[in-house]
């Protein structure tokens with residue numbers, strides 16, 4: 117931790133009480149203003165700070181980053197520079213916007229161009245995602261799914277406590293928060309049907325996940341140790357990995373998830389750096405089965421991130437359906453990266469690694485409708501008296517993530533997706 121994390125730090129930019137984005141956060145995103153090209157930005161309170169214009173003014177020169185890096189519709193070129201650059205940039209921004217620093221504060225002529233109200237920008241998908249890996253690292257989620265679909269006595273498969281199980285997903289359908297998603301069509305086969313049918317999914321689900329963004333490329337044939345792993349992580353965002361359970365159930369044997377998982381997944385637009393999350397580091401669950409040396413780690417590698425999920429039927433108030441926490445993850449991100457690369461698989465800046473559904477120990481903390489409504493047996497009741505076992509057309513799913521400790525709140529904002537009827 118350095119003084120960018122100091123809870124007493126204040127900015128000369130207005131930050132509302134309870135905001136996810138105090139000066140200790142400084143998340144990165146891509147803003148699009150009317151009539152200009154997209155630029156890299158950071159956020160304090162409800163103000164976006166255009167880093168291309170700021171860099172052109174010379175005030176970011178000490179970072180050693182050329183202004184053109186910020187004249188971009190993706191963060192990848194910035195991420196590719198490596199951690200020393202992001203860290204130095206974060207420090208310079210923290211100092212520039214600190215309440216007692218007059219350099220930019222009193223240069224009002226620059227404010228118009230550099231400081232933009234969030235109402236005036238459109239947020240773009242911040243990363244050009246190369247490869248996308250989806251893990252399955254919550255023990256509660258894996259256990260619940262095992263109980264529902266296989267055998268309560270042997271809910272976890274034999275490999276589960278020996279490796280962070282995952283699969284390679286598809287990046288083309290990952291979209292930024294606020295993008296509508298069409299209900300997918302696909303093959304399904306009910307247990308008592310003889311043949312499969314094609315039609316819209318009847319079991320559309322959300323998966324509450326956090327994603328981390330690969331921050332440093334590696335060479336094919338090399339591996340990343342758990343000790344080095346955090347140098348390869350740029351930051352984190354909230355991820356809703358929408359899933360069609362009936363399509364998934366029929367297609368997934370023997371090669372795993374396919375079309376039930378790649379019709380749309382939503383990412384929150386602001387990427388929170390690992391430096392901003394440092395004060396919220398915490399120990400994970402005890403791993404009670406001996407693990408191979410390449411998965412062993414030192415220190416606290418989990419993060420205490422509160423997670424809320426809401427479903428908002430059209431014309432109604434959102435109903436909170438889940439409160440969970442990232443700290444429940446059995447496998448941590450360092451172990452996931454070590455496992456991903458143990459065979460020599462290379463990673464690139466801008467790769468996306470999702471945690472898998474994050475469920476906690478109690479029923480209100482389950483991170484999917486499948487678990488919350490327990491395979492359709494416990495429907496959720498909504499404000500208007502309607503019930504849901506899965507997501508209905510025109511519902512909007514909203515997920516929020518935030519950390520709170522010692523009076524400091526660092527958040528991710530939200531990721532939302534409205535479900536439209538099948539095309």
Ligand code: CA
Nearest residue numbers: 250323357472
């Ligand atoms: Ca998933």
